[in-house]
Amino acid sequence: MREVAIIGVGETRFGEVWDKSFREIGIEAGLAAIENAGITGKEIDALYIGNMSAGKFIDQEHIAPLVADYVGLANANIPATRIEAADASGGLALSHAYMAVSSGVHDVVVVGGAEKMTDVGDVQAKEILAMSADQEWESVFGATFAGLHAMIARRHMHEYGTTREQLAMVAVKNHKHGALNPKAQFRREITLDMVLKAPMVASPLGIFDCAPLSDGSASLVLCPLKIAKKYSDNPIKIASCGQGGDYMALHDRRDICTMNATIIAARKALKYAKKAPKDIDVAEVHDSFTISEILAIEDLGFVKKGEGGKATEDGVTSLNSDISVNTSGGLKAHGQPVGAVGIAQAVEIVLQLRGEADKRQVKNAEVGLTHNVGGTGATAVVHIFEVV
Amino acid sequence: MAIPRFWRETPSRYNLIGTKCKNCDTIYFPPRLICPKCHRKSIGKLEPIKLKGEGEVITYTVIHDGPKQFEMQIPYIMAIIELDEGVRLTAQIVECESNEIKIGMRVKSTFRKLGEDGKAGVIHYGYKFIKA
Amino acid sequence: MKVGIVSYGGYVPTYRITPKEIGNVWGVDGDVISKGLRIFGKSVPSPDEDVITISVEAARNMIKRCEVDPQDVEAIYVGSESHPYAVKPTATIVAEAIGAVPNLTAADYEFACKAGTAAIQTCMGLVASKMIKYGIAIGSDTSQGAPGDALEYSASAGGASFLIGRENVIATINKTLSYTTDTPDFWRREGQMYPSHGGRFTGEPAYFKHVINCGRELLDAVGKTPEDYDHMVLHQPNGKFPVRAAKKLGFNDEQIKTGLLTPFIGNTYSGAVLLGLANILDIAKPGENIFVVGYGSGAGSDGFDITVTENIKKMDRGPNFSIQSMVDNKKFLDYATYAKYRGKIKLREV
Numbered sequence: 001m002r003e004v005a006i007i008g009v010g011e012t013r014f015g016e017v018w019d020k021s022f023r024e025i026g027i028e029a030g031l032a033a034i035e036n037a038g039i040t041g042k043e044i045d046a047l048y049i050g051n052m053s054a055g056k057f058i059d060q061e062h063i064a065p066l067v068a069d070y071v072g073l074a075n076a077n078i079p080a081t082r083i084e085a086a087d088a089s090g091g092l093a094l095s096h097a098y099m100a101v102s103s104g105v106h107d108v109v110v111v112g113g114a115e116k117m118t119d120v121g122d123v124q125a126k127e128i129l130a131m132s133a134d135q136e137w138e139s140v141f142g143a144t145f146a147g148l149h150a151m152i153a154r155r156h157m158h159e160y161g162t163t164r165e166q167l168a169m170v171a172v173k174n175h176k177h178g179a180l181n182p183k184a185q186f187r188r189e190i191t192l193d194m195v196l197k198a199p200m201v202a203s204p205l206g207i208f209d210c211a212p213l214s215d216g217s218a219s220l221v222l223c224p225l226k227i228a229k230k231y232s233d234n235p236i237k238i239a240s241c242g243q244g245g246d247y248m249a250l251h252d253r254r255d256i257c258t259m260n261a262t263i264i265a266a267r268k269a270l271k272y273a274k275k276a277p278k279d280i281d282v283a284e285v286h287d288s289f290t291i292s293e294i295l296a297i298e299d300l301g302f303v304k305k306g307e308g309g310k311a312t313e314d315g316v317t318s319l320n321s322d323i324s325v326n327t328s329g330g331l332k333a334h335g336q337p338v339g340a341v342g343i344a345q346a347v348e349i350v351l352q353l354r355g356e357a358d359k360r361q362v363k364n365a366e367v368g369l370t371h372n373v374g375g376t377g378a379t380a381v382v383h384i385f386e387v388v
Numbered sequence: 389m390a391i392p393r394f395w396r397e398t399p400s401r402y403n404l405i406g407t408k409c410k411n412c413d414t415i416y417f418p419p420r421l422i423c424p425k426c427h428r429k430s431i432g433k434l435e436p437i438k439l440k441g442e443g444e445v446i447t448y449t450v451i452h453d454g455p456k457q458f459e460m461q462i463p464y465i466m467a468i469i470e471l472d473e474g475v476r477l478t479a480q481i482v483e484c485e486s487n488e489i490k491i492g493m494r495v496k497s498t499f500r501k502l503g504e505d506g507k508a509g510v511i512h513y514g515y516k517f518i519k520a
Numbered sequence: 521m522k523v524g525i526v527s528y529g530g531y532v533p534t535y536r537i538t539p540k541e542i543g544n545v546w547g548v549d550g551d552v553i554s555k556g557l558r559i560f561g562k563s564v565p566s567p568d569e570d571v572i573t574i575s576v577e578a579a580r581n582m583i584k585r586c587e588v589d590p591q592d593v594e595a596i597y598v599g600s601e602s603h604p605y606a607v608k609p610t611a612t613i614v615a616e617a618i619g620a621v622p623n624l625t626a627a628d629y630e631f632a633c634k635a636g637t638a639a640i641q642t643c644m645g646l647v648a649s650k651m652i653k654y655g656i657a658i659g660s661d662t663s664q665g666a667p668g669d670a671l672e673y674s675a676s677a678g679g680a681s682f683l684i685g686r687e688n689v690i691a692t693i694n695k696t697l698s699y700t701t702d703t704p705d706f707w708r709r710e711g712q713m714y715p716s717h718g719g720r721f722t723g724e725p726a727y728f729k730h731v732i733n734c735g736r737e738l739l740d741a742v743g744k745t746p747e748d749y750d751h752m753v754l755h756q757p758n759g760k761f762p763v764r765a766a767k768k769l770g771f772n773d774e775q776i777k778t779g780l781l782t783p784f785i786g787n788t789y790s791g792a793v794l795l796g797l798a799n800i801l802d803i804a805k806p807g808e809n810i811f812v813v814g815y816g817s818g819a820g821s822d823g824f825d826i827t828v829t830e831n832i833k834k835m836d837r838g839p840n841f842s843i844q845s846m847v848d849n850k851k852f853l854d855y856a857t858y859a860k861y862r863g864k865i866k867l868r869e870v
Contacts, residue, residue, distance in 0.1 A: 123455065123456055126453070126455070127455050127456070130455070136393075136397060136418070137418055137477065137478065138478045139455075140394075140502060140503070140512075140514075141466070141478055141479050141480055141502065141514070141516075142451065142454065142455070142457070142458045142461075142464060142466055142480050142502075143466050143478050144451055144453065144454060144455065146451075146453065147449045147451045147454075147466050148478075150449035150451075151447040151448060151449050151466065151467070151468055152447070154447045154448060154449060154491070155446065155447035155491070158447070158491050199452070200450070200452040200453075200463075201451075201452055201453045202449040202450065202451045202452065202453065202466075203449055203450040203452070203486070204449075205449075249478065250468065250478070251446075251468045251476040251477055251478045252476065256446070256447065256468065
């Protein structure tokens with residue numbers, strides 16, 4: 001197995017990008033990453049792209065060759081592959097690109113994530129998001145994606161005494177971080193009161209507890225660590241990847257306040273990277289809802305089970321505290337173009353480990369982690385990154 | 389929704405038909421072909437079982453922002469319910485006020501309209517729950 | 521050949537609205553309407569309830585309290601004037617939901633408010649001729665009253681299901697007969713959302729003529745007088761018509777009381793006379809006689825002479841099943857919520 005490095009990153013601004021199509025945002029991030037890596041198109045061996053539901057959002061399947069074509073690589077006839085794992089599509093695409101390079105099958109690989117969510121109406125977009133849950137035994141009965149997470153939140157409050165305010169503090173923190181990120185969808189801070197008084201989506205979650213619907217794309221260029229210095233002065237090593245699975249429907253998991261997929265993915269990734277949770281300086285975790293971040297920091301081992309709310313309240317996860325969580329603003333403020341999320345998380349960690357995160361820079365960041373979840377936890381993907 | 393996609397699930401949606409693993413006696417809903425506990429040993433040993441439709445609320449939410457199918461019912465309550473047979477499912481709780489619902493509340497199944505394929509389309513029926 | 525009721529079950533939705541609440545919207549004194557019609561509240565189906573769900577709940581309540589295997593049910597007829605489908609039977613969904621498929625015959629009936637009693641007569645014929653072992657007859661409605669129309673104060677929802685057979689009957693149906701003419705007192709044309717009616721023409725030449733003639737012919741046919749009956753129930757479009765008709769036939773308040781539910785839940789149309797009969801069976805003792813006359817606009821009446829048997833003692837008539845507990849279990853709605861639940865609010869089309 002070869003060691004793998006990231007030598008280029010690129011990202012579009014996240015948000016409602018009315019004037020650009022799916023292929024345009026895909027190209028923008030891809031070209032930015034290629035430019036950042038300083039490679040030429042001819043050097044690219046393969047393209048991977050994470051995307052949840054182009055078929056539903058823009059009526060287009062077969063999007064990997066589409067992006068390869070419009071990025072100017074049709075003549076190169078390279079393999080282009082789409083990876084789908086609902087919200088974890090981006091993270092999983094990165095894993096597969098990583099494995100392709102690590103195994104020696106490919107040398108230079110571009111891996112992107114893209115989603116165009118605003119070409120359909122709000123109501124429809126939320127119905128599509130809910131397709132990552134079990135359509136036949138959850139959604140058909142009226143369970144929305146927010147509703148399923150709200151039920152996790154309600155049970156977490158019941159079992160551990162997590163408060164409504166603690167949930168809200170996740171959103172306040174991530175908006176604070178997002179305000180420092182020029183690529184973020186929401187670049188303004190919000191108050192606790194705003195979160196608490198916002199209209200309900202699915203009790204106890206209000207509108208500020210939910211990540212937005214977004215358009216956006218992010219991209220990375222990977223190559224073997226051995227040749228990385230040829231392209232980049234500051235390559236970032238992918239130390240490991242880990243993936244875990246679980247029951248598809250939330251109700252089939254005996255402990256709905258724990259994502260076993262996250263625990264397994266983290267355990268695998270940490271073991272392979274020879275790290276402990278306390279070694280992580282900066283983490284991008286999957287906060288599609290405020291409760292999701294609380295579960296994530298518990299299941300990744302940053303805090304004890306049940307103490308995620310308290311830890312958030314204590315500021316443990318704020319920028320330059322014990323562990324800086326979601327410095328990009330997270331899905332909440334950075335934005336949630338579903339299939340792009342996992343890649344965007346890696347972009348943020350690379351920027352942090354390179355020391356290029358500007359106002360939101362984590363001091364002396366050497367080890368970073370990304371955590372990308374599909375559905376209500378039927379898939380989780382964790383990656384660990386290190387400065388070389 | 390495609391007609392056969394809903395139609396083929398009607399035994400479970402109308403009558404809460406699950407499966408019981410004859411190898412370990414665990415009950416599953418919806419029906420499964422393989423028992424996650426017994427794996428290979430369970431093949432061919434999962435038999436249909438009709439659930440009584442009584443149980444208690446494990447967790448719940450009041451949905452204020454719902455799909456088109458449910459807009460007339462907003463706000464409505466969704467819950468994860470543990471049936472007395474030990475199996476859990478996700479269902480709507482009707483005729484219950486937002487301030488009445490509680491974790492641990494006893495509920496029983498009722499037969500209701502789940503949705504329809506527009507004004508001219510097929511109507512879908514199945515289980516919802518009410519206070520027991 | 522003796523034929524009778526083996527089991528029965530009812531269903532009344534939980535929600536209610538008062539005439540006063542309806543009247544407020546139309547600038548009418550609802551209390552006056554309430555007194556005029558003798559209706560204090562009417563049942564309202566939830567947005568996820570319709571004739572199919574009401575029929576299934578009633579049929580399940582019926583099946584739950586008897587020993588009969590649903591697989592032995594060989595016919596299901598559902599009478600209603602608000603079947604959710606114009607084409608595609610309610611009866612097949614009921615059959616599937618109670619586990620009676622596939623070896624049975626099934627069909628939907630429509631004869632305004634007497635489609636349910638017509639279903640009982642059909643089942644009686646099939647059972648008596650031994651073509652089938654058991655048949656299910658259901659009368660159920662989620663009746664529509666146009667906003668602001670007199671019917672809006674009474675048109676309600678509910679239904680009852682009767683299992684007809686030869687063995688272990690809890691009540692014997694000694695006799696049935698009908699009285700039918702072509703009388704256009706109330707109708708709904710294909711594709712119309714709300715029914716139309718002939719106003720006061722629905723009274724004397726329609727309801728009273730058919731109910732009283734059918735009732736008198738039934739008394740003659742069985743050789744009984746009103747005094748021979750412990751209970752009686754007539755179709756009840758409001759709280760006044762059945763009382764007036766009963767008095768004309770020679771019955772007293774005590775006999776009428778138990779079967780008269782319209783004052784509390786409104787007119788459940790095809791469900792009305794059957795829910796009234798179910799409420800009587802809930803309290804009836806062995807040996808008691810029950811006189812029943814239904815009415816359907818268009819127009820016709822079906823009469824039944826019924827005697828309760830010893831078997832009724834074995835039946836669970838407690839609060840889980842009793843009609844009275846369903847009548848008492850109620851939540852009142854304001855008009856806006858009622859309009860929302862009844863689909864009277866126009867939604868955005870997709």
